[in-house]
Amino acid sequence: MSGILIVAEHIRGVLADSSADLIGAALAVKEKLGGPVRALVTGDLPRFFAEALNRPGVDEILLAQTDNANFDAAASESAAMAAIEKYEPSLILLAHSANGVSFAAALAVRLGSGFAADVFALDVTATGLRATRNGYANKVNVELDFPGKSVVTLTIRGSTFKAPDGRGSAAITTLPLRLEGITGRYRHLGFEEAPSSDIDIGKAEFILSIGRGIQDEKNVPRFAALAEKLGATLGCSRPVADSGWLPKPHQVGLTGKVAGNCKLYLALGISGAVQHQHGMKHVETIIAINTDANAPIYNVATSGCVMDVFDFAAALERAAT
Numbered sequence: 001m002s003g004i005l006i007v008a009e010h011i012r013g014v015l016a017d018s019s020a021d022l023i024g025a026a027l028a029v030k031e032k033l034g035g036p037v038r039a040l041v042t043g044d045l046p047r048f049f050a051e052a053l054n055r056p057g058v059d060e061i062l063l064a065q066t067d068n069a070n071f072d073a074a075a076s077e078s079a080a081m082a083a084i085e086k087y088e089p090s091l092i093l094l095a096h097s098a099n100g101v102s103f104a105a106a107l108a109v110r111l112g113s114g115f116a117a118d119v120f121a122l123d124v125t126a127t128g129l130r131a132t133r134n135g136y137a138n139k140v141n142v143e144l145d146f147p148g149k150s151v152v153t154l155t156i157r158g159s160t161f162k163a164p165d166g167r168g169s170a171a172i173t174t175l176p177l178r179l180e181g182i183t184g185r186y187r188h189l190g191f192e193e194a195p196s197s198d199i200d201i202g203k204a205e206f207i208l209s210i211g212r213g214i215q216d217e218k219n220v221p222r223f224a225a226l227a228e229k230l231g232a233t234l235g236c237s238r239p240v241a242d243s244g245w246l247p248k249p250h251q252v253g254l255t256g257k258v259a260g261n262c263k264l265y266l267a268l269g270i271s272g273a274v275q276h277q278h279g280m281k282h283v284e285t286i287i288a289i290n291t292d293a294n295a296p297i298y299n300v301a302t303s304g305c306v307m308d309v310f311d312f313a314a315a316l317e318r319a320a321t
């Protein structure tokens with residue numbers, strides 16, 4: 001058992017960003033765990049995605065041809081099993097996405113492998129692979145070892161690993177697949193559009209995020225204007241999105257987006273509940289503004305000030321003009 005298998009995803013003819021995250025995760029442990037890194041892509045036109053998967057560090061791209069342009073969990077599981085039986089990787093990486101989680105556990109059971117979901121850090125210790133995920137409703141980070149397991153299957157949290165840019169020199173191999181009786185178990189009914197937004201919290205480097213501390217919907221435009229002036233992306237806590245003050249794509253946290261690329265996070269009137277922290281506590285520099293000195297946001301903030309958000313906004317507005 002050696003090497004790493006990445007199970008890539010695509011939707012509507014575009015390779016999912018999570019596939020690049022998986023390459024980043026594989027490369028984070030490739031040297032210590034041992035290569036090669038193989039990326040599997042399944043679909044009716046798998047070759048179409050080979051170019052996008054061909055990043056530096058990927059050794060081989062495996063194409064699994066099915067007759068379905070859309071995601072099919074049974075076909076994806078069969079393709080992954082075929083690749084695993086042929087190449088015997090010691091680590092299998094899937095995205096922690098609706099598609100990935102729909103067959104990752106089944107794959108792990110079939111293999112009798114170790115398994116962990118929603119992993120956001122990887123290491124290799126003297127005893128083997130170590131994966132880190134959250135536990136107890138995100139209150140603690142849990143480091144998991146897999147004693148006695150020669151194979152481990154993981155789903156990887158989005159935007160937590162980065163693939164190198166540039167073009168690799170991966171070989172391309174078409175995988176022989178037998179899918180009789182496999183395809184057709186799932187039927188793709190259609191796509192339901194999420195509300196459109198030009199916001200991408202996962203990619204933003206500077207986020208100015210607002211919480212219930214801004215008091216009222218009528219104050220949102222003031223903070224939106226401030227964010228624009230400062231060149232920040234406007235984020236928010238869940239109550240702000242749930243109340244319809246901002247569209248859902250602005251929400252940071254467990255049921256929102258992870259600020260995976262963020263270097264500076266300005267939390268204005270946000271208490272810092274664990275579910276919010278899920279999306280931002282890893283950020284390098286967090287500045288919190290809250291009138292409550294005991295607010296949990298100060299437990300993760302790099303610096304902060306116990307003051308009124310409106311006074312803070314006024315000071316920034318003056319400074320930014």
Ligand SMILES: Cc1cc2nc3c(=O)[nH]c(=O)nc-3n(C[C@H](O)[C@H](O)[C@H](O)COP(=O)(O)OP(=O)(O)OC[C@H]3O[C@@H](n4cnc5c(N)ncnc54)[C@H](O)[C@@H]3O)c2cc1C
Nearest residue numbers: 211212213237238253254255256269270271275276291309
């Ligand atoms: C399953 C589940 C999933 C969840 N997912 C998410 C998620 O993805 N993202 C998320 O954010 N939450 C999520 N939540 C909700 C979360 O538990 C909190 O309720 C939420 O984060 C609180 O939002 P808030 O900080 O804006 O509001 P509050 O907790 O009400 O905090 C408002 C803060 O503003 C401060 N404040 C008030 N007035 C001022 C002022 N004038 N100046 C400065 N500070 C002021 C207060 O001191 C307070 O700390 C989830 C909850 C559950 C159960």
